Amino acid sequence: MRDHLLTVSAAVLGLQLVLPGPVVGQAQKASQTSQNRTAKAWTPPRTPWGHPDISGTFTNSTIVPLERPANFGDKAELTDAEVAERFKTYKDTLFAKREGDTGFYNDFWWEWGKDVKRTSLIVDPPDGKLPMTAQARERANAALGRFARPAPAGPEDLNSFDRCITRSMPGSMLPGFYNHYYEIFQTPDYVVLRMEMIHDVRIIPLDNRPHLGSNIRQWLGDSRGRWDGNTLVVETTNLNDKVTDHGPTYFGAGRELRLVERFTRVDADTIDYRFTVEAPSTFTKPWTAAIPLYKNDLQIFEYACHEGNYAMPHSLSGARADEARSAGKPQ
Numbered sequence: 487m488r489d490h491l492l493t494v495s496a497a498v499l500g501l502q503l504v505l506p507g508p509v510v511g512q513a514q515k516a517s518q519t520s521q522n523r524t525a526k527a528w529t530p531p532r533t534p535w536g537h538p539d540i541s542g543t544f545t546n547s548t549i550v551p552l553e554r555p556a557n558f559g560d561k562a563e564l565t566d567a568e569v570a571e572r573f574k575t576y577k578d579t580l581f582a583k584r585e586g587d588t589g590f591y592n593d594f595w596w597e598w599g600k601d602v603k604r605t606s607l608i609v610d611p612p613d614g615k616l617p618m619t620a621q622a623r624e625r626a627n628a629a630l631g632r633f634a635r636p637a638p639a640g641p642e643d644l645n646s647f648d649r650c651i652t653r654s655m656p657g658s659m660l661p662g663f664y665n666h667y668y669e670i671f672q673t674p675d676y677v678v679l680r681m682e683m684i685h686d687v688r689i690i691p692l693d694n695r696p697h698l699g700s701n702i703r704q705w706l707g708d709s710r711g712r713w714d715g716n717t718l719v720v721e722t723t724n725l726n727d728k729v730t731d732h733g734p735t736y737f738g739a740g741r742e743l744r745l746v747e748r749f750t751r752v753d754a755d756t757i758d759y760r761f762t763v764e765a766p767s768t769f770t771k772p773w774t775a776a777i778p779l780y781k782n783d784l785q786i787f788e789y790a791c792h793e794g795n796y797a798m799p800h801s802l803s804g805a806r807a808d809e810a811r812s813a814g815k816p817q
Contacts, residue, residue: 530716530751535674538716540751543669543786544779546661546759547599549576552775554606554614562614563603573601597664600780607660609760610774622768637805641798646729649798650684650791652705654729655722655745656761658686661777667786668779677711677718682786690720698724703741705729718749742767755781 531539549572558564564572581593606614618626638644647653653660658681671678679688690711698708708724727740747761757779764772810816 528753533672533674537672537674537713538718538751539672540677540718540749540757541670541672542781543667543784544757544781545597545599545667546659546777546779547597547664547666548607548661548777549573549598549601550604550607550661552607552660553616554608558605558614560613561605562612564605565603569601569603573598595664597666599661599666600778602778604776607775607777608773609776610762611771617770617773619768619770637808638801639805640802644798644801646705647684650795652684652686652729654705654740655707655725655743656747656763656775657729658683658688658706659747659759659761659777660775665787665789667782667784669786677720680786682789684791685789697721700724703727707743707745716750718747720747720749721745722747749779757781 533539533541554562577593580596608614608616611617641649647657652658662683665682667682669680669682671680675691675693677690677692679690681687686706688706688709690709692711692713694712695710697710698704702708703724703726705726705728707722709720709722711718711720713719722745723743725740725743729740742765744764745761746764747759750758752758758776759779760774760776762772762774763769
């Protein structure tokens with residue numbers, strides 16, 4: 487299942503980034519105002535205990551990049567023709583035949599989702615860019631260089647995603663390529679998010695309990711939820727610092743990262759989902775991404791990530807074979 491990822495994950499990440507709260511900018515405020523108007527115009531169903539009903543199976547698949555591509559300048563939205571061109575460019579780049587490449591799944595297996603007109607998932611800052619510090623940008627470039635290294639010495643040279651551990655937060659809530667389905671369960675005291683990709687599960691208490699002590703760190707952090715009108719607000723802290731090289735969201739941000747998510751069901755088939763990231767030593771200011779969740783009637787399947795992770799032995803044995811060949815040793 488995962489033997490292709492080491493060859494294409496960097497390409498996908500590049501496509502997502504290049505093809506492409508306490509203090510917030512005007513763009514986020516305007517977007518939030520629009521969201522509130524939409525939410526007020528539609529009354530969500532209620533659970534038997536009175537909470538807004540956000541349960542069901544949803545997908546966030548989209549090819550809209552996290553950051554706005556430089557060629558779009560200050561353009562926040564595309565025309566219909568530009569949306570069609572972005573789709574064609576993405577598809578041609580991803581599935582093009584490249585010399586020496588073992589190939590990739592064809593687009594039959596790809597989850598295309600819905601392509602909104604925005605030029606980036608980031609809605610604040612208004613330029614659609616990650617407001618990274620200079621030091622964080624250096625760490626990001628160095629980590630991407632390690633990621634692209636063709637000869638890993640051991641599993642530790644590969645990131646937590648390729649090792650089937652986790653995409654951490656907010657990575658687990660970001661769209662990608664396939665298996666990006668989310669099943670939401672509700673009880674009076676908890677909201678549970680079961681994710682198809684790497685089968686991560688988030689159990690979010692709603693009882694106002696305090697966060698864990700700062701000495702307890704977790705792959706997905708420590709989440710606490712509350713209802714603000716029709717919006718579920720979730721604050722996540724206590725992330726560990728072990729996810730360091732799976733996209734610029736994480737570089738150096740883990741232990742200090744504070745994530746605030748908002749889930750608002752705006753119609754029968756859509757949750758307006760957005761999150762704000764704060765990590766002062768990594769980002770010069772908070773930034774916000776908005777990613778619609780679209781309801782569907784398809785079921786989530788088991789994602790046997792570790793069990794099917796042939797990439798690990800194949801990549802490591804291939805690297806050792808290359809080293810032996812270079813040293814003139816028998817294969």
